[in-house]
Amino acid sequence: MHILVIGAGGMLGAxxxxxxxxxxxxxxxxxxxxxxxxxxxxxAPPASNYPVETFVGDLSAAGEAEKLIAxxxxxxxxxxxxxxxxxxxxxxxxxxxxxxxxxILFEVIRKVGGGxxxxxxxxxxxxxxxxxxxxxxxxxxxxTPLTSxxxxxxxxxxxxNDYSRRGFFDGVALRMPTVCVRxxxxxxxxxxxxxxxxxxxxAGKEAVLPVSDTVRHWHVSPRAAIQFxxxxxxxxxxxxxxxxxxxxxxxxxxxxEQIEALRRVAGNDVVKLIRRENDETIAKIVSGWPRNFDxxxxxxxxxxxxxxxxxxxxxxxxxxxxxxx
Amino acid sequence: MHILVIGAGGMLGAxxxxxxxxxxxxxxxxxxxxxxxxxxxxxAPPASNYPVETFVGDLSAAGEAEKLIAxxxxxxxxxxxxxxxxxxxxxxxxxxxxxxxxxILFEVIRKVGGGxxxxxxxxxxxxxxxxxxxxxxxxxxxxTPLTSxxxxxxxxxxxxNDYSRRGFFDGVALRMPTVCVRxxxxxxxxxxxxxxxxxxxxAGKEAVLPVSDTVRHWHVSPRAAIQFxxxxxxxxxxxxxxxxxxxxxxxxxxxxEQIEALRRVAGNDVVKLIRRENDETIAKIVSGWPRNFDxxxxxxxxxxxxxxxxxxxxxxxxxxxxxxx
Numbered sequence: 185m186h187i188l189v190i191g192a193g194g195m196l197g198a199x200x201x202x203x204x205x206x207x208x209x210x211x212x213x214x215x216x217x218x219x220x221x222x223x224x225x226x227x228a229p230p231a232s233n234y235p236v237e238t239f240v241g242d243l244s245a246a247g248e249a250e251k252l253i254a255x256x257x258x259x260x261x262x263x264x265x266x267x268x269x270x271x272x273x274x275x276x277x278x279x280x281x282x283x284x285x286x287x288i289l290f291e292v293i294r295k296v297g298g299g300x301x302x303x304x305x306x307x308x309x310x311x312x313x314x315x316x317x318x319x320x321x322x323x324x325x326x327x328t329p330l331t332s333x334x335x336x337x338x339x340x341x342x343x344x345n346d347y348s349r350r351g352f353f354d355g356v357a358l359r360m361p362t363v364c365v366r367x368x369x370x371x372x373x374x375x376x377x378x379x380x381x382x383x384x385x386x387a388g389k390e391a392v393l394p395v396s397d398t399v400r401h402w403h404v405s406p407r408a409a410i411q412f413x414x415x416x417x418x419x420x421x422x423x424x425x426x427x428x429x430x431x432x433x434x435x436x437x438x439x440x441e442q443i444e445a446l447r448r449v450a451g452n453d454v455v456k457l458i459r460r461e462n463d464e465t466i467a468k469i470v471s472g473w474p475r476n477f478d479x480x481x482x483x484x485x486x487x488x489x490x491x492x493x494x495x496x497x498x499x500x501x502x503x504x505x506x507x508x509x
Numbered sequence: 510m511h512i513l514v515i516g517a518g519g520m521l522g523a524x525x526x527x528x529x530x531x532x533x534x535x536x537x538x539x540x541x542x543x544x545x546x547x548x549x550x551x552x553a554p555p556a557s558n559y560p561v562e563t564f565v566g567d568l569s570a571a572g573e574a575e576k577l578i579a580x581x582x583x584x585x586x587x588x589x590x591x592x593x594x595x596x597x598x599x600x601x602x603x604x605x606x607x608x609x610x611x612x613i614l615f616e617v618i619r620k621v622g623g624g625x626x627x628x629x630x631x632x633x634x635x636x637x638x639x640x641x642x643x644x645x646x647x648x649x650x651x652x653t654p655l656t657s658x659x660x661x662x663x664x665x666x667x668x669x670n671d672y673s674r675r676g677f678f679d680g681v682a683l684r685m686p687t688v689c690v691r692x693x694x695x696x697x698x699x700x701x702x703x704x705x706x707x708x709x710x711x712a713g714k715e716a717v718l719p720v721s722d723t724v725r726h727w728h729v730s731p732r733a734a735i736q737f738x739x740x741x742x743x744x745x746x747x748x749x750x751x752x753x754x755x756x757x758x759x760x761x762x763x764x765x766e767q768i769e770a771l772r773r774v775a776g777n778d779v780v781k782l783i784r785r786e787n788d789e790t791i792a793k794i795v796s797g798w799p800r801n802f803d804x805x806x807x808x809x810x811x812x813x814x815x816x817x818x819x820x821x822x823x824x825x826x827x828x829x830x831x832x833x834x
Contacts, residue, residue, distance in 0.1 A: 275619075324650060
């Protein structure tokens, strides 16, 4: 089985490659080869007993998708995107990378023909939803994105559904919850604080909380996110019919609940490293974000997120802070 | 006020031009100039006291949208599309005309800049919905098109919303009910029979009913459809916020109710001209179509459809069969 990972240099891409390398299989089938693709050179691939080839380029540029599909990958994880803030700032770049590159990839696959029908796992986002919405968003709620990024993801979902319905490939689009605790350095994304207030104090460093602790949001650990990708790639897509977009399970909790979970897991002194410093801009952005979902469909298909924020913190400690890392 | 009508040669385009010509105004403002555009040469424009310019071309071709926008129209009615059946048969043509041409138009407008911000009225379709759905589809129900045409319209809606949110133009997308009674010759569209079984018998001709008379569908007269276009063009779009797609009101009725209305308006002998001849293919297509809506938002904005199918028949008789026509 040949697997292509587009966006291999990102956090999810790297973790997915580590899991694939560790298991050597996907859905019971041996992996014979992996191709990595990203706009920047990713770090060396994790250990594996199959060859890993790496390409660096811009998927929207002429000939790039053809180059990747020439190897006829059986499974394609398409995780690459310009993030929300950048897509909002640079309108043309956002549409070029988040819409055109995806459509070019789909078109190149369609034109191969001759029975070639790879599986495509595409990461969409809860940014396809925009306020006002109900407290818990159901599976049949409409998409009214309030960012160009959310618009591009919603369009990609529609394209993936149509191309799958026409039989050009076998696609699944996954609306990921916010991944928390993100490892690595604090980043400037508006959602960064959800991870920062856990990761930094656990590392003995101060973290800034820019919003009220009544803010509620929708989280999943990196480990569960990778499990979602693997599950989607091995799912019997007959069960999806023509509705190939899934809102995934997550944990809905407030910032106050996050902090209390941190206190229980790591104690008062760690929690004291969270400094409250309101930021009106971030508070305003966050107020338009979904808080909770009722993802019955994904639950019935066996997708499962953490049951408590303490579990999410423990996953972070096991996967990122264990002595061997 | 300069008005551009894209798709001017279609049924709605021609009727819209007739109304504009008749009134000479739109929303209280005098019309100074109208530009008509279509892929085929439309019939001579109806009488008006302003000049009418006509262009013929393919909106997806290089330079076409630039040519139309060079005249800086204040209001753009974008009614042009490849119909559902053709977009399903010719995948590339459907995406080129129904998606690419619309996006090119939006891009050309965006790039004008300098405060140019026309109003755009775009005709979307209830084909953005695909079964299964509730008996009456609400305003917040998700779009799961089962045709490439419906996919292209749903994508256009998302683009129109994002471009409007960013301030590049002032757009409104209208999900039209099936227009009935369509004037002219019977056409081969799967939905054609809804009009055929009324129009043909009224003209003393036989018409075929290919489905069971329990089939329920969502109708509006051509006159009300034109009123929707005019109302949307003169709507205070502040009221729409960032949700610029409206599902329009219509009349939900069964084929049996259509036939009974025809009997009441025109008598038994006319109804006898309807010949029942089941067509499994058409029955299957129609079974996936929406039957009824609960379009609270458009109703609260003052959009109004006919209250009975008898009214729809009377509109047809007044507008198409009056002695002076």
